[in-house]
Amino acid sequence: MDMLITDTVVVTCDDGRNLLDRAAIAIRGDRIAAVGDSATLEQEFPDLPRFPGRGLAVFPGFINAHTHTALTVLRGTVEDWGGNAVYGYMSPVSYEMSPAERAVMVSMGCLEAIRSGCTTLVDPFRHIPHYIDAMAATGLRLWVSENCADINTLRIRLGDYSVDEEFGRVFLDRTVQAIEDWQGRGEGRVNFQIAAHAPDNCSPAMLHKLSELAVKYGLTRAVHLAQSMEEVRAVAAMHGGLTPAGYLDREGFLGPDLVGAHWTFCTPADVELLASRGTQMAHCPANSSRRGPHMAPLGLIRDAGVNIALGTDNMTEDMFHALKIGLITHRGGRGREVEGGVNPAPQAMLDGITRNGARSVGAMDIIGSIEVGKKADLTMLDLNTPSLRPIINLVSSVVHYGHPGAVHSVMVDGEFLMRDRKVLTMDEEALMAEAQKVARRVWEGMLTKNPDMPPPPGGLRWLDV
Numbered sequence: 483m484d485m486l487i488t489d490t491v492v493v494t495c496d497d498g499r500n501l502l503d504r505a506a507i508a509i510r511g512d513r514i515a516a517v518g519d520s521a522t523l524e525q526e527f528p529d530l531p532r533f534p535g536r537g538l539a540v541f542p543g544f545i546n547a548h549t550h551t552a553l554t555v556l557r558g559t560v561e562d563w564g565g566n567a568v569y570g571y572m573s574p575v576s577y578e579m580s581p582a583e584r585a586v587m588v589s590m591g592c593l594e595a596i597r598s599g600c601t602t603l604v605d606p607f608r609h610i611p612h613y614i615d616a617m618a619a620t621g622l623r624l625w626v627s628e629n630c631a632d633i634n635t636l637r638i639r640l641g642d643y644s645v646d647e648e649f650g651r652v653f654l655d656r657t658v659q660a661i662e663d664w665q666g667r668g669e670g671r672v673n674f675q676i677a678a679h680a681p682d683n684c685s686p687a688m689l690h691k692l693s694e695l696a697v698k699y700g701l702t703r704a705v706h707l708a709q710s711m712e713e714v715r716a717v718a719a720m721h722g723g724l725t726p727a728g729y730l731d732r733e734g735f736l737g738p739d740l741v742g743a744h745w746t747f748c749t750p751a752d753v754e755l756l757a758s759r760g761t762q763m764a765h766c767p768a769n770s771s772r773r774g775p776h777m778a779p780l781g782l783i784r785d786a787g788v789n790i791a792l793g794t795d796n797m798t799e800d801m802f803h804a805l806k807i808g809l810i811t812h813r814g815g816r817g818r819e820v821e822g823g824v825n826p827a828p829q830a831m832l833d834g835i836t837r838n839g840a841r842s843v844g845a846m847d848i849i850g851s852i853e854v855g856k857k858a859d860l861t862m863l864d865l866n867t868p869s870l871r872p873i874i875n876l877v878s879s880v881v882h883y884g885h886p887g888a889v890h891s892v893m894v895d896g897e898f899l900m901r902d903r904k905v906l907t908m909d910e911e912a913l914m915a916e917a918q919k920v921a922r923r924v925w926e927g928m929l930t931k932n933p934d935m936p937p938p939p940g941g942l943r944w945l946d947v
């Protein structure tokens with residue numbers, strides 16, 4: 483869409499981290515054509531339709547570097563459970579959903595993401611072909627992947643870590659099918675990664691096949707890394723005492739094109755190894771802090787110069803959570819006594835949902851900052867929001883006090899997905915009603931088929947809304 487956003491505040495997140503007041507952004511088609519002083523650009527672009535930006539602040543579209551939209555089906559349940567939810571609930575529920583049910587829950591996640599100011603989601607999950615149409619129809623920019631494993635993730639909670647080649651082959655086939663059918667569709671908004679689910683459920687053979695696919699298709703790679711102590715123990719038992727990072731390195735899997743999510747139980751030696759290989763981090767501070775502040779060695783990771791992109795992981799798409807709790811955990815990770823406990827600065831967290839996220843998927847040339855020539859992926863916040871007033875240091879206020887209610891409009895490729903708080907690409911009311919029905923059906927089915935599975939703490943108290 484051709485447009486001139488006039489008289490606004492622009493938080494560029496460019497190399498100089500420039501913040502422009504009384505500024506304008508010219509958009510031609512799907513690209514940013516100019517950024518600068520509003521009065522000047524209004525003269526330069528007399529033909530462009532105006533979008534009045536007074537009272538708004540325009541940010542580069544937020545990038546959620548690690549999420550699983552389908553797992554909105556578990557929202558409000560397993561967050562308060564003490565066991566290993568990955569194998570206890572998440573893997574079983576991913577199989578319990580029918581193709582149509584997956585599409586509904588993925589759409590629910592996408593809806594929340596748009597309302598949270600996201601323009602890009604990085605979403606490794608399972609059964610991509612069942613929901614990629616629905617996901618692409620939301621208009622979001624996507625990096626999706628099939629979370630591959632050849633150790634049956636349905637059997638790990640029973641203590642069975644045997645390699646199941648057939649189980650693994652299905653993922654590899656789906657990965658290839660999805661890439662062949664979908665790569666670059668949606669005017670280039672649908673993109674892929676190659677994903678190994680985790681070091682404790684991928685054999686060396688699986689890791690090698692995934693690396694080959696990444697080379698063949700020229701794609702970046704993703705993995706969950708050192709997410710739980712169970713994973714650390716299982717990897718040590720299977721691979722001669724190696725840590726998850728050590729095991730991936732032995733198999734040649736680490737590298738600058740790999741993004742590891744979490745790093746929760748990485749040792750200082752692991753951090754040194756990962757940094758030396760240029761491996762990137764997708765950090766999900768809010769989700770990882772559900773049992774107390776996330777204990778990943780964040781100070782060491784930052785000092786090692788690792789690119790840290792922020793994500794939400796499970797059961798939420800709220801990027802403001804990631805900013806806020808990220809700031810707390812990253813400052814805590816350095817220790818209170820160091821530099822007065824106020825490092826990193828808020829801009830470093832904002833970088834985590836913009837430029838660092840773009841770098842994590844190898845897309846710095848098209849997204850992650852507001853600069854001429856980049857895609858017009860923009861998130862507009864309403865500055866007439868009580869929690870943001872008074873406005874002095876805007877980035878600090880947004881990181882500390884921002885929330886999805888402040889998101890005014892969201893644009894991808896120069897087209898609005900949400901304009902003045904109305905979502906344009908989805909029927910919100912119908913989707914929420916459908917998601918409620920789907921979640922109930924899925925939970926009931928899953929508990930019936932898996933009598934060993936405990937109901938979540940507090941049980942399931944469905945409300946008729």
Ligand SMILES: [Zn+2]
Binds near residue numbers: 548549550743795796
């Ligand atoms: Zn994850």
